[in-house]
Amino acid sequence: MNTLVQLLLRPLRAWLLLPVLLLPLSVQAQAAPTPGCDDFLAALTNKPDFIEYQGCRLEMRTHGKPLVARYRVDGAAAALAESYLRRQFGIAPLQYQCCGWQTPPQFWRDSRTGDGYMIGFGSEETLLSSRSQWDQIPSFHVRIERYTEEP
Numbered sequence: 001m002n003t004l005v006q007l008l009l010r011p012l013r014a015w016l017l018l019p020v021l022l023l024p025l026s027v028q029a030q031a032a033p034t035p036g037c038d039d040f041l042a043a044l045t046n047k048p049d050f051i052e053y054q055g056c057r058l059e060m061r062t063h064g065k066p067l068v069a070r071y072r073v074d075g076a077a078a079a080l081a082e083s084y085l086r087r088q089f090g091i092a093p094l095q096y097q098c099c100g101w102q103t104p105p106q107f108w109r110d111s112r113t114g115d116g117y118m119i120g121f122g123s124e125e126t127l128l129s130s131r132s133q134w135d136q137i138p139s140f141h142v143r144i145e146r147y148t149e150e151p
Contacts, residue, residue: 034058037067040117040144044110045088050077051142058148066118066145075123075137082121085142089119096129101140118145 037056041047056069073081078094078101085091091106102122109116120143128136 034067036146036148038069040069040146041071041142044117048080048084050074051081051084059145064145064147065149066147069144069146071142071144073140073142075139076135078123078134078137078140079131081140081142085119085121089117091119091121094121094123094131099125099127101126101134101137116147118147119143 034057037058039047039053039056041051042053047053050073052072054070054072056067059066059068082091082094085103086093089106089108092103094101094103100123103120106119107116108119121140123134123137123140126137128134134140
């Protein structure tokens with residue numbers, strides 16, 4: 001390649017590398033906390049220790065633009081988590097359907113603030129269809145959505 005072409009391509013290479021160089025900054029920006037996004041279970045109730053908060057984020061592309069908090073529960077504690085969620089938020093019992101355990105989504109409104117929440121609870125995909133086998137399922141997951149706009 002001649003020298004003139006190399007000189008002309010040098011600025012282009014810099015522009016092509018710019019997104020790669022800025023990647024760590026964009027990853028850090030995504031990790032920044034979202035205002036109002038929090039451990040909803042801890043804020044609303046006395047969250048038990050067996051429900052592990054995994055994080056919260058705003059889902060802009062979803063209807064109602066919910067703030068979504070995610071939680072993890074060991075299979076051995078799934079019955080305790082189900083009891084807690086039924087007592088606190090009125091969710092239905094877990095049922096086995098097709099490939100895993102799940103509840104239908106449950107809407108709940110905080111009487112103090114008027115905020116609405118959608119609560120879901122379910123397992124990973126599994127063929128274990130008996131409640132007595134829950135301790136063999138690695139984890140169950142709780143998802144709580146707080147809408148930032150009326151759905």
